[in-house]
Amino acid sequence: MEHSILLGMLAACAAATTIKWLLAREADHRRANAQTDELLRSNRALRMASRCRVALLHAGSAEEMMAAVCKAISEEGGYSLVWTGLSMAGSSRDLLASEIQGTPAGRFAAAAGGLQRGCSCEGIALDVMSDAKSRLRHGTSAEFGYPSVLALPLGSASGDAAPIGVLCVYSIAPCAFDSDDVQVLQELATDLALGLSNMHAARSRRAAEQASACHAQHDPATGLASRSLFNDRLRQALVAAERTGRKVAVLALSMDRYRGVKASLGADACSALLMHAASAMKSCLHEGDTVAHLLGNEFAVILSDLINDDDVLPVAGKLLEAIKAPMRWQDNIVNTTASIGIALMGEDGGEPSVMLRSANSAMAHAVGHGGNRFRFVAQEMNERASRMFALEAELRSALLHNEMVVHYQPRAALGDGCLTAAEALVRWQHPTRGLVPPAEFLPLAESSGLIVPLGAWVIREVCRQQRAWRDAGLPMVPVSINLSARQFREEGLVEHIEVTLEEYDVPSAMLSFEITESMVMEDLDDAVARMNELKAIGVKLSMDDFGTGHSSLARLRLLPLDQLKIDQSFVRQLGSEQADEAICRSIIDVGHNLNMQIVGVGVETLLQREWLRAHYCDEMQGCFFGRPMAAQDFAQLLAADRPRSNTMLPLWKAINYKV
The missing domain is CATH 3.20.20.450 (EAL domain)
Structure with missing residues (x-):
């Protein structure tokens, strides 16, 4: 009997040892699986973050940036649905859903079309935008039928500035977001917001530079080309004419009654007269021609791609007739005429400054003969023009x-x-x-x-x-x-x-x-x-x-x-x-x-x-x-x-x- 008891005790000890070993092995296995899961999670987070940052560096537009980031989070992070919404202009409660990645499920499938056009900031998105902090929801009542939803504001890291939008991540797995996931996604949301802000700032800077360049190249009073742009286009026209064998003409034009209008009706009437002349001249010219406002009542025109010198005659005649059209200023009808001087390519070596100076000299002759006419630099062209108009x-x-x-x-x-x-x-x-x-x-x-x-x-x-x-x-x-x-x-x-x-x-x-x-x-x-x-x-x-x-x-x-x-x-x-x-x-x-x-x-x-x-x-x-x-x-x-x-x-x- 003592022997049986001893055997029983030994068997019990052996069983306890086995159980203890099995429990220890199971614990080791759980620790190994946890380490593997953690490693996989870390690798997934690293891939997702790396791909998102590459997208932030190489995106050419805000739309491309948001699309690439959403796609990276969905594909590398393994999340079911990702979308970004930006605040619509003038509203803190409306979002424009810019990008949607993943397979819509549940209620989101029916709402996806509406989100692309603009959706109300309800639920998570509204909470995030109004409170400027992330919202995490679990359970069946979560947004669009997904058990797990994480919404993150697109704002500065300090949180001082108002959010510009929201990043929403959905998962079909319950309790899909732990603190590490939230931290990684929050960092990506901050990076995306910074990238969008930098892109917006760069776009605004380019627009300001373009506006500044446009202002430098165009006259603010009339919107016509400035003297510098005129000179640049004249040089280009002369180079093209040398290559193609075509002709270029420069016309200098002044308003005959400009000073009289200024003395009787004031500076505002003169500004209106300049706009009237600018509009009239543009209506007479082809797309490739240039009209510039140089100073005061002086304009200059480049006629390019002329087949022969006589082609300038009908254009000059049209300019004179167009400017003669009466202009209404308040309760007055203002009538004016113009004097035009014409310089043709080849008469003065084809230098831009010389051509303009010659055209101004010819314009002075037109003014001296009573105005409302045009004159060429070469006398034979004036005689030919007279014959042509007489023949007409x-x-x-x-x-x-x-x-x-x-x-x-x-x-x-x-x-x-x-x-x-x-x-x-x-x-x-x-x-x-x-x-x-x-x-x-x-x-x-x-x-x-x-x-x-x-x-x-x-x-x-x-x-x-x-x-x-x-x-x-x-x-x-x-x-x-x-x-x-x-x-x-x-x-x-x-x-x-x-x-x-x-x-x-x-x-x-x-x-x-x-x-x-x-x-x-x-x-x-x-x-x-x-x-x-x-x-x-x-x-x-x-x-x-x-x-x-x-x-x-x-x-x-x-x-x-x-x-x-x-x-x-x-x-x-x-x-x-x-x-x-x-x-x-x-x-x-x-x-x-x-x-x-x-x-x-x-x-x-x-x-x-x-x-x-x-x-x-x-x-x-x-x-x-x-x-x-x-x-x-x-x-x-x-x-x-x-x-x-x-x-x-x-x-x-x-x-x-x-x-």
Whole structure:
């Protein structure tokens, strides 16, 4: 029995030892797991903090900074949802939720869209913003259905300044935030607030620097360029002109009645007058031009990218007219004029300071001659300007007194030489100078705006003449009319053509309108839309001088054209210049493949005609067949061609042309 008792005691001791060992081992295991968890937590916190600080250093904007920080906390910290809210301007109780990272759950899924637009500072966010301290909640009543929520203010480390927003972190695990987690996240919130504040300060500093630079480069009274900006842009314009071969002009301008207005109405009226002049001048200039207010009533203008010296004339005229517009000041109507001096690039070596000084000298001459005029540095330019303005006045008178006439240059089919069409060419029958060449008055009409009424008159005259030929029993042939760039863009062109065709009862197929490549290359979409409007009323469209512009095949196929006219510069060398022959062959092939008719322009010799006929060109126009002639002379051609069929197929279709 004693032996049994002894065995029992030994067994009990062994069991107690085993239990004690197991308990000790379990405690060691718990300590090891706790150390592992702590190490994992520390590593997670380090990764999260490191990634957040990298984001703070490299973010390019506040939005990018908040997005990167929220993403780092969500992904590296293992939290379910993270978002930042910034205080909305003028409100301490409204937040704009700027960034949301993670997978929304519970009530937050429905509220997420509203948070992105702006949400009320309710619950945790409101508490944090109002009390400027973190809020920690656990339990099922926490925000948006998450058991654990931590909201941290985005404020300074000292807590003196009001918070600029809030950082909210959500977890699906109960009691997810201990003191260490809160401390790490609080430090990140402080760093984020500091980063946002620094970025805002840098943005404000850049805005102030830009405002200061803008103030230094612009006149505060008028908002125009200052003298320093004027000089800088003039140097740039001169360098660009040397590279491109274009021209630059400097205009010095002064207000003729400035001192009188100041003496009678005061300084405020003069300030209003300067603003009036600034607005008037800007309305006359292109986007690339510069107008500056230098001192008092003195202005300066840079006209860049001019093709030739004469291009400055219409601009100077527009400036004078614009400034003459009356200005209302309180109960007074103020009328004033301006004096302009013009210096052209090359007259004084192209130095900015010399050009401005020369323009001021020319302006003084304009003032000395009574004002309300402009003067050039070179006397020959003044004489030329006088002639140009006199010619413009005569041209206006010519339109009123029916001095314009239309001549017609015939076109012929290369297959049989029959008359097929004509081109209308406007001429000026001057009462004393005789027939004025188009090269003398058409550029002036274009620059002065007279090209629009002149073009409208040509359309009416062609339709009237078509009706007169038909009433005389003559066959009708299509007549083509050249459209200027300004006329092509003019609103109401299509309506004017429709009304004129109806008035004279002329079929729309008897009119064709010629445009150039440059007219459609400036704005292809707008040009195609305008061409389609013309095509919709039944008229034909032709591209003149094809091959001299910058058309590409990709653009050409988009244009609703009926005809291509090979420029005469290529036709002139046919039979002797292989390069021109290759270009003509290509134009003919491309045009036919696009179902267009091809016309060779400027045909003057038998060799040129035979070359075009041998290569299946459809029609020819030039002195070889007929020069431009008056309407009565063209009527004789129509009478001689009376038996011709108007339905003859083009040569390239009739002979089964193959590419």
